[in-house]
Amino acid sequence: MDWLEPLRPLLPDLASDDWARLARLDALLDQLTAPGPDVAQAVRSAYLLQVRQQLAGAGYATLTVPAAHGGAARPAVSQALSQFVCGWHDLDLRDATGLGHGALLLGAAGAAVRDRWLARLAAGDLVGIAATERHGGSRIQEITTRATLAPRGRWLISGEKTWVSRLGESAGWVVFFRDPDGRVSAAIIDAAAPGLQWEAIQPAGLAGWSWGVLRLHQAPVNPGTDLIGSPGAGxxxxxxxxxxxxxxxxxxxxxxxxxxxxxxxxxxxxxxxxxxxxxxxxxxxxxxxxxxxxxxxxxxxxxxxxxxxxxxxxxxxxxxxxxxxxxxxxxxxxxxxxxxxxxxxxxxxxxxxxxxxxxxxxxxxxxxxxxxxxxxxxxxxxxDRPEQVTTVTHLPVPSEQDAVLPTSA
Ligand SMILES: Cc1cc2nc3c(=O)[nH]c(=O)nc-3n(C[C@H](O)[C@H](O)[C@H](O)COP(=O)(O)OP(=O)(O)OC[C@H]3O[C@@H](n4cnc5c(N)ncnc54)[C@H](O)[C@@H]3O)c2cc1C
Structure with missing residues (x-):
């Protein structure tokens, strides 16, 4: 907290209650002593989920969620400060507060799905994100996980996601895939849905949550309710x-x-x-x-x-x-x-x-x-350079007579 205190005058939107809540978070995390990194991954994972659930019970999962959706409607920056406090204690606590990737459901999901998942997130559930594939996570636009049409308007999603975190802990997944028209789309899939299977790989860091491969074998999605954003908006x-x-x-x-x-x-x-x-x-x-x-x-x-x-x-x-x-x-x-x-x-x-x-x-x-x-x-x-950037430079343009351009800036 000593580190954050000097920033107080810069954050006028935060009330003294917000600072008191941060101090309580710090004190709570002090009490919840983490098992060391050399204990079994399952032990750390269970501990982290328990911490998330306890903090969710104290309102830390929905701090910045609008009041209309059951949250405390605090400014977004209060979540960033909570993240700083969690990181201070242990980087594995990165999902201890807030909606995490569950925030995807807040703005872009249908009302019924959003409310169902918000209730679960408020109780401490986690939502993971499954985007990366073997060809490279830096090229999401080239993903190959694909939905095919099924009876009664359903889609069945098949493919493989790699290097995915929170494998065993997530209650649901926001999966990025190609819809039947080949456009990149996103949908929420319950972790208990048929057709999901995961395989853990031991990471060299951030080992608190399980990490590895998520396979989808005809996992069902209802495009009428489960899409995050419109089809093709992935x-x-x-x-x-x-x-x-x-x-x-x-x-x-x-x-x-x-x-x-x-x-x-x-x-x-x-x-x-x-x-x-x-x-x-x-x-x-x-x-x-x-x-x-x-x-x-x-x-x-x-x-x-x-x-x-x-x-x-x-x-x-x-x-x-x-x-x-x-x-x-x-x-x-x-x-x-x-x-x-x-x-x-x-x-x-x-x-x-x-x-x-x-x-x-x-x-x-x-x-x-x-x-x-x-x-x-x-x-x-x-x-996206604004026009005035070009007007304030005084470099000669090549068409000017005898102009010599510099070889480097
Ligand atoms: C701890 C951890 C947790 C993670 N959690 C998740 C998660 O929850 N969900 C999820 O979906 N993913 C997750 N990831 C995956 C992460 O998002 C990816 O690792 C990241 O996006 C980079 O993708 P990549 O590892 O496949 O590397 P690549 O995309 O293959 O990139 C490797 C290198 O290749 C370079 N490169 C790309 N194109 C070219 C080119 N044409 N020529 C030359 N070089 C090129 C890149 O710039 C980069 O330097 C996690 C990863 C880690 C380590």
């Missing part, structure tokens, strides 16, 4: 969702790195207190100062992105893509620099520092691989 649904979801991921990652920062600072101070170190050397002081600045700057950018998304500003999409890549890289590089300052004590299998590093490395892939995000950000910056 890519737009995906983009809009991630414009809001990515800054939350980024805030969680930055929370994890800030937690490492605090742990390292305290360990160094304690070593001086007990006489293990005569003083803290300059390299450590510089690392603490620089990373405090870079983590805070990246957090501010992620909060600005959340605010843009909350206001329905189209620029949220660009900010979310480049901000996720930048924020997670900033978090990872901070942990890379800070963790060695306490030596090998931070490299044991059960060290939260080693865990944060492995989890942040996993986030370089999850929710968008970084070169792809930067590349698509660059593309947006070129194609």
């Amino acid at each position: 890519l737009a649904v995906f983009r809009e969702h991630f414009a809001r979801f990515r800054p939350l991921v980024t805030a969680t990652a930055l929370g994890a790195a800030a937690g490492v920062h605090a742990t390292v600072a305290e360990a160094l101070a304690a070593r001086v207190r007990v006489g293990m170190l005569p003083r803290v050397r300059d390299n450590a002081l510089i690392a603490l100062g620089r990373n405090y600045a870079s983590l805070t700057a990246a957090l501010l950018a992620s909060l600005a992105t959340v605010a843009l998304g909350g206001a329905g500003d189209v620029r949220a999409d660009l900010w979310a893509r480049v901000g996720k890549a930048y924020g997670v890289e900033t978090a990872l590089s901070a942990v890379d620099e800070l963790a060695p300052l306490v030596g090998a004590a931070g490299f044991t299998a059960d060290s939260p520092l080693a865990k944060a590093r492995a989890d942040l490395a996993a986030l370089r892939y999850a929710d968008g691989i970084h070169d792809s995000l930067y590349r698509s950000g660059g593309k947006t910056l070129l194609t």
Whole structure:
């Protein structure tokens, strides 16, 4: 909370109740001691689901959901701050609060399906997302999972999704597939529906939730009720969702790195207190100062992105893509620099520092691989350039006589 307090004047939409709720979340997570990363995955998974359900019972799942849908209608930025607090404790708590990928159902599902799933999410259920396929998650427009027509207007979906998280824990899946007309569409499928089968793979980080392959063998969908968005709107649904979801991921990652920062600072101070170190050397002081600045700057950018998304500003999409890549890289590089300052004590299998590093490395892939995000950000910056950008440059154009263009900017 010390890390977030200085941001208070910048967030006038948050009332003192919001800050008190954040402090309670922090205290609750302090009490709910996590089993270490070296215990069985099933134990961690059950623990994480239990934490989510407990926090949902205290209203943390539906904090930003509109009152008309049973939520507390708090500003979107309060969810980002909750994510930061969760990340501070453990990056595996990234789904402990909020709707997560279940937010896909809020804006774009039919009323009956939306209300049914919102009730489940409010009680602590999880909704997973199944988009990535073997040809590459960075090319969702090329997915091959396909729906075929079945009797009584039903669709049957078949295909294989890879590198999917929350496999055994999700109560439902938002699956991206080609509809019978070949357009990319999205639908919610209950995890208990026939035709779903999953196979776990051991990840090198973010191992709290199960992860691996989700296979669909003629999984039934009712296009009249189960579609997220209209038929063929899958890519737009995906983009809009991630414009809001990515800054939350980024805030969680930055929370994890800030937690490492605090742990390292305290360990160094304690070593001086007990006489293990005569003083803290300059390299450590510089690392603490620089990373405090870079983590805070990246957090501010992620909060600005959340605010843009909350206001329905189209620029949220660009900010979310480049901000996720930048924020997670900033978090990872901070942990890379800070963790060695306490030596090998931070490299044991059960060290939260080693865990944060492995989890942040996993986030370089999850929710968008970084070169792809930067590349698509660059593309947006070129194609959506406002006219005045060209009018304020003073470069000579090639048609001007004797003009010499610079070889690089
Ligand atoms: C911990 C974790 C959790 C995840 N959770 C989920 C989940 O819940 N649901 C889900 O659907 N997915 C999930 N993913 C998958 C994630 O979204 C993908 O890993 C990510 O989108 C990148 O896809 P990919 O791994 O297939 O890599 P690719 O898309 O194959 O990209 C690999 C590299 O190839 C590059 N590349 C792409 N095209 C070209 C080209 N033409 N020439 C040269 N290089 C190219 C990319 O830029 C990148 O550098 C998760 C991944 C991880 C690690």
